[in-house]
Amino acid sequence: xxxxxxxxxxxxxxxxxxxxxxxxxxxxxxxxxxxxxxxxxxxxxxxxxxxxxxxxxxxxxxxxxxxxxxxxxxxxxxxxxxxxxxxxxxxxxxxxxxxxxxxxxxxxxxxxxxxxxxxxxxxxxxxxxxxxxxxxxxxxxxxxxxxxxxxxxxxxxxxxxxxxxxxxxxxxxxxxxxxxxxxxxxxxxxxxxxxxxxxxxxxxxxxxxxxxxxxxxxxxxxxxxxxxxxxxxxxxxxxxxxxxxxxxxxxxxxxxxxxxxxxxxxxxxxxxxxxxxxxxxxxxxxxxxxxxxxxxxxxxxxxxxxxxxxxxxxx
Amino acid sequence: xxxxxxxxxxxxxxxxxxxxxxxxxxxxxxxxxxxxxxxxxxxxxxxxxxxxxxxxxxxxxxxxxxxxxxxxxxxxxxxxxxxxxxxxxxxxxxxxxxxxxxxxxxxxxxxxxxxxxxxxxxxxxxxxxxxxxxxxxxxxxxxxxxxxxxxxxxxxxxxxxxxxxxxxxxxxxxxxxxxxxxxxxxxxxxxxxxxxxxxxxxxxxxxxxxxxxxxxxxxxxxxxxxxxxxxxxxxxxxxxxxxxxxxxxxxxxxxxxxxxxxxxxxxxxxx
Numbered sequence: 007x008x009x010x011x012x013x014x015x016x017x018x019x020x021x022x023x024x025x026x027x028x029x030x031x032x033x034x035x036x037x038x039x040x041x042x043x044x045x046x047x048x049x050x051x052x053x054x055x056x057x058x059x060x061x062x063x064x065x066x067x068x069x070x071x072x073x074x075x076x077x078x079x080x081x082x083x084x085x086x087x088x089x090x091x092x093x094x095x096x097x098x099x100x101x102x103x104x105x106x107x108x109x110x111x112x113x114x115x116x117x118x119x120x121x122x123x124x125x126x127x128x129x130x131x132x133x134x135x136x137x138x139x140x141x142x143x144x145x146x147x148x149x150x151x152x153x154x155x156x157x158x159x160x161x162x163x164x165x166x167x168x169x170x171x172x173x174x175x176x177x178x179x180x181x182x183x184x185x186x187x188x189x190x191x192x193x194x195x196x197x198x199x200x201x202x203x204x205x206x207x208x209x210x211x212x213x214x215x216x217x218x219x220x221x222x223x224x225x226x227x228x229x230x231x232x233x234x235x236x237x238x239x240x241x242x243x244x245x246x247x248x249x250x251x252x253x254x255x256x257x258x259x260x261x262x263x264x265x266x267x268x269x270x271x272x273x274x275x276x277x278x279x280x281x282x283x284x285x286x287x288x289x290x291x292x293x294x295x296x297x298x299x300x301x302x303x304x305x306x307x308x309x310x311x312x313x314x315x316x317x318x319x320x321x
Numbered sequence: 322x323x324x325x326x327x328x329x330x331x332x333x334x335x336x337x338x339x340x341x342x343x344x345x346x347x348x349x350x351x352x353x354x355x356x357x358x359x360x361x362x363x364x365x366x367x368x369x370x371x372x373x374x375x376x377x378x379x380x381x382x383x384x385x386x387x388x389x390x391x392x393x394x395x396x397x398x399x400x401x402x403x404x405x406x407x408x409x410x411x412x413x414x415x416x417x418x419x420x421x422x423x424x425x426x427x428x429x430x431x432x433x434x435x436x437x438x439x440x441x442x443x444x445x446x447x448x449x450x451x452x453x454x455x456x457x458x459x460x461x462x463x464x465x466x467x468x469x470x471x472x473x474x475x476x477x478x479x480x481x482x483x484x485x486x487x488x489x490x491x492x493x494x495x496x497x498x499x500x501x502x503x504x505x506x507x508x509x510x511x512x513x514x515x516x517x518x519x520x521x522x523x524x525x526x527x528x529x530x531x532x533x534x535x536x537x538x539x540x541x542x543x544x545x546x547x548x549x550x551x552x553x554x555x556x557x558x559x560x561x562x563x564x565x566x567x568x569x570x571x572x573x574x575x576x577x578x579x580x581x582x583x584x585x586x587x588x589x590x591x592x
Contacts, residue, residue, distance in 0.1 A: 067411065070411070071415075072411055072415060093417045093419075094417070096415065096416060096417040097417055101415040103408050103411045104408065105408050106407065106408040106411075107407040107409065108407075108409060109333075109409075111336075111340045111341055112333075112337075120333050121416070123325070123329045124329055124330070124413070126417065164412075
């Protein structure tokens with residue numbers, strides 16, 4: 007039966023995985039989402055970040071067809087979320103909601119079987135998928151005995167049922183320990199290499215920064231910036247930061263070496279000097295600092311973090 | 322509409338109530354109460370043991386009218402709002418399930434649990450009645466059991482409607498308790514007050530038909546007006562016109578009390 011559904015509604019593998027055009031959601035005067043255009047390519051890990059109330063979960067829910075947009079159109083795998091054939095497309099969508107609490111009386115395996123049936127996925131997938139997220143040992147234990155991290159991994163496992171082509175993960179690393187987070191992202195990379203498109207939100211920006219192909223920053227219902235981390239940094243013209251380690255007596259000498267450079271500022275720090283300069287002035291600054299010779303004990307160049315980009319855009 | 326989706330949801334809901342011993346607990350409550358009432362119901366008149374079919378049913382009807390609506394409302398009030406609060410409602414709705422399938426699946430699973438515990442709970446008295454009065458007695462008692470199940474299903478349907486309307490679990494439970502107060506305690510009093518207040522000036526039949534607006538009263542009429550003795554026992558004969566005293570008609574009204582709240586629930590179930 008699943009095959010028939012597949013044959014009559016083949017995922018449109020040519021086009022992008024997610025297309026949103028002019029999507030808006032109004033609650034009276036509140037514009038929760040306000041004219042979002044977004045295209046996510048197949049096999050892309052895409053991050054969506056923003057403060058609470060920025061509109062990202064409303065956008066998420068509209069992409070999943072859970073709430074109806076006030077305006078605009080959303081296509082997932084080429085199927086309109088408002089169309090009749092979206093029901094078939096749902097079989098190829100995995101979703102992990104934020105802070106979801108599943109059913110305490112069911113075991114991990116029973117939970118998987120329940121969702122597999124509803125999704126039309128073969129129940130033979132359940133045990134291997136549990137093993138994939140590291141829950142094979144707890145498959146027959148009831149969920150009330152699961153830790154927060156185990157519950158989160160189970161939530162991820164159910165999203166993987168039915169070999170999804172698009173995954174929506176809302177704050178997926180909540181409650182996971184550092185090792186589990188590493189395993190989780192390794193799994194995501196494996197899925198991406200198989201062509202799965204992954205849309206992910208997280209408040210832990212440092213975690214996303216290293217792991218997404220592109221990201222969008224949302225604020226006040228709009229996408230304020232869109233691109234790879236590097237592109238966003240460039241768009242922002244964020245200064246580089248150089249941390250110098252110097253003996254206190256040499257700080258003034260170092261500052262004097264920089265006075266002839268424009269747009270470069272420096273402030274003394276606990277163990278030396280912090281210099282802020284435009285990206286294109288980097289070599290000039292380094293050249294000037296050569297004058298310090300052996301007085302320069304150490305030097306670190308710090309790229310602006312996604313946090314800096316994030317706060318730069320959403321402020 | 323896909324039956325497999327409905328049955329999958331229903332099976333999970335039913336298994337949940339078996340596993341947390343809800344079905345067992347309610348069946349035990351019904352068993353104990355029905356035995357006590359059937360056996361000691363006549364103690365005030367200085368009698369012990371089963372007296373007559375009519376008397377046993379009349380005694381059980383007054384118990385069931387209080388107990389079953391309460392149990393059904395408590396069973397169903399968090400069906401949807403509970404999933405909403407846990408965050409699992411969005412997950413379910415992201416699957417290939419329609420809102421109607423979700424409601425029907427939940428309802429059928431809970432209805433199966435309620436039906437099983439009601440039949441099991443009142444079954445023991447059925448066996449005792451059969452031993453003492455044979456088939457004719459059992460026939461009426463079976464009618465009582467079926468109408469009890471229908472009463473439960475009607476209030477379960479109302480509970481599911483509350484669980485869709487309310488945005489928080491606590492609010493849903495408040496609404497459910499309010500419904501119980503209204504239908505079980507207040508409604509008849511209001512009706513009686515209206516009847517007395519107007520001095521019967523407005524056609525007496527109109528008041529009788531208003532009884533149909535309360536599933537608990539429909540249940541009472543279903544059971545009372547099939548039995549001659551009980552009719553006189555309750556004195557309701559004076560206000561209920563014979564036109565209403567037809568089991569099939571009352572049964573249809575009860576079915577409407579099951580279907581209409583569910584349909585309203587689907588209509589209100591937007592997101």
